[in-house]
Amino acid sequence: xxxxxxxxxxxxxxxxxxxxxxxxxxxxxxxxxxxxxxxxxxxxxxxxxxxxxxxxxxxxxxxxxxxxxxxxxxxxxxxxxxxxxxxxxxxxxxxxxxxxxxxxxxxxxxxxxxxxxxxxxxxxxxxxxxxxxxxxxxxxxxxxxxxxxxxxxxxxxxxxxxxxxxxxxxxxxxxxxxxxxxxxxxxxxxxxxxxxxxxxx
Numbered sequence: 626x627x628x629x630x631x632x633x634x635x636x637x638x639x640x641x642x643x644x645x646x647x648x649x650x651x652x653x654x655x656x657x658x659x660x661x662x663x664x665x666x667x668x669x670x671x672x673x674x675x676x677x678x679x680x681x682x683x684x685x686x687x688x689x690x691x692x693x694x695x696x697x698x699x700x701x702x703x704x705x706x707x708x709x710x711x712x713x714x715x716x717x718x719x720x721x722x723x724x725x726x727x728x729x730x731x732x733x734x735x736x737x738x739x740x741x742x743x744x745x746x747x748x749x750x751x752x753x754x755x756x757x758x759x760x761x762x763x764x765x766x767x768x769x770x771x772x773x774x775x776x777x778x779x780x781x782x783x784x785x786x787x788x789x790x791x792x793x794x795x796x797x798x799x800x801x802x803x804x805x806x807x808x809x810x811x812x813x814x815x816x817x818x819x820x821x822x823x824x825x826x
Contacts, residue, residue: 652678
C-alpha cells in the first residue's frame with residue numbers, strides 16, 4: 626500500500642511538472658519589423674532585421690505545435706521585443722540619420738514592446754489574437770492594444786500583425802529631409818513578422 630501511494634504521488638508530481646513547464650523561445654534571423662509612412666514626396670519605409678524578441682510560455686515543449694496549442698488554450702505567456710533604433714535601415718542614409726535623431730537614439734537607443742496579457746479571438750491552427758501591452762518609443766511608454774495572427778510555418782511558431790501609430794503620441798517630431806523641404810507624415814504603420822525558435826537552439 627505504501628509503495629502504491631509513493632508511486633501515485635510520484636506520477637502526480639511528474640505530471641504537474643510537465644504541465645507547468647515554462648519554455649523560452651527567441652526570434653530567429655527571419656524575423657522582421659518594418660515601419661512604413663508617407664511624406665510630401667513619396668512613401669518611405671525603415672526595417673529592422675536584427676533585434677530580439679523573447680517569448681516565454683507555459684507549454685509542454687518547444688515544438689511549434691506545442692507552443693501553438695498552449696497559446697490556443699490561453700496559457701500564461703510573456704513577450705518582450707527590443708529593437709535597437711540604430712538597426713532601423715531604409716534605402717536612404719539621410720532618412721536613417723534623421724529618424725535616429727527624431728527618436729532620440731542617443732538617449733533612448735531601444736524601442737521596446739512588452740506584453741501584459743492576450744486573448745484568443747478565433748481559430749485553432751491559425752489563431753487570431755488580441756493583446757494588451759506597452760510600447761516605449763523615445764523614452765515614452767504608452768499602452769497598446771494589438772491584433773495579430775499566430776501560425777505554424779515550416780515548424781516555426783510565427784506571429785504577424787500591424788499597428789498604426791502617431792509619432793507625436795510618443796513625443797516624436799516627424800523627421801524631415803532636404804533641410805525641411807520634405808516632411809514626413811505623423812502616422813506610421815508598424816508591421817511585424819516574428820519567427821520563433823527554441824532559445825537554446
